[in-house]
Amino acid sequence: MFYYLKGELSIKSKKLIYLIMLFIGIFIVFKGCSHLRAYWIHEHISISDVQSIVIRGRNTRNAAPEEAEKIVKWFNSIYDIEKNDFSGTTDISSIQIILKSNEKIGIFYPGKRNKDFEIQRYSRTGTWISYWGNQPDIKNILQIAASIK
Helix, strand or coil: CCCEECCEECHHHHHHHHHHHHHHHHHHHHHHHHHHHHHHHCCCCCHHHEEEEEEECCCCEECCHHHHHHHHHHHHCCEEEEEECCCCCCCCEEEEEEECCCCEEEEEECCCCCCCEEEEEECCCCCEEEEEEECHHHHHHHHHHCCCC
């Protein structure tokens, strides 16, 4: 594939190498952008900012303080985030996190295929957004609330 002319790569081979490097660079940039987009969509919260957490399903209840701390920790560890364009799914159970600023964050079960649940909240720019995510402990709480597990 590489042709050497007096110990140097031919011009065609150099162009091919540059083209391959360009495509690898573009791939890396797109991968990085998708991770940044997920970071900008999902904002972490602090337990000190939480006013209350309500778990809804067959029975509605307030989360105990220890459980609320765990839910916030798990919320901050949500992964595999994908933006949702409000597809109109119906929830069986949900967790509503009410912050001291009166902002509400909804976590709705079930999610779509390969996603545990849907999150709805205000973005950093003040627009209402929806996205899918995965986190097994939150999914477990939502399944129990829905009496699935």
